[in-house]
Amino acid sequence: MFVDFFYLLRDSGIPVTPTSFLKLHEALKSGLVKGLDDFYSAARTILVKSERYFDMYDQLFAHFFRGAELP
Incomplete structure (x- = not known):
């Protein structure tokens, strides 16, 4: 799931790195993230x-996570 999100960001032009x-x-493994907002x-x-x-990330x-339509 998160890998798909990573590729969506990268394929959309946001320069994310491995x-x-x-x-x-x-951060996820350490328990810092408790929910979707985190x-x-x-x-x-x-x-x-x-x-x-x-703005593009938002x-x-x-x-990806809430099913909103892209502009």
Whole structure:
């Protein structure tokens, strides 16, 4: 599931890296993420390195996890 989200971000033009994905995985394993809202914040902080991609991340997250339509 999270791998598919990683590829969605990358394929949509957000420059995510395998290293950042592994860091996110470590955050998940350590118990820092308790729910979807925590995952949203952790993934955005760890995966998205530039503010210019925040809006795109928000749209892709909503589409992937909540079924919102993409513009």
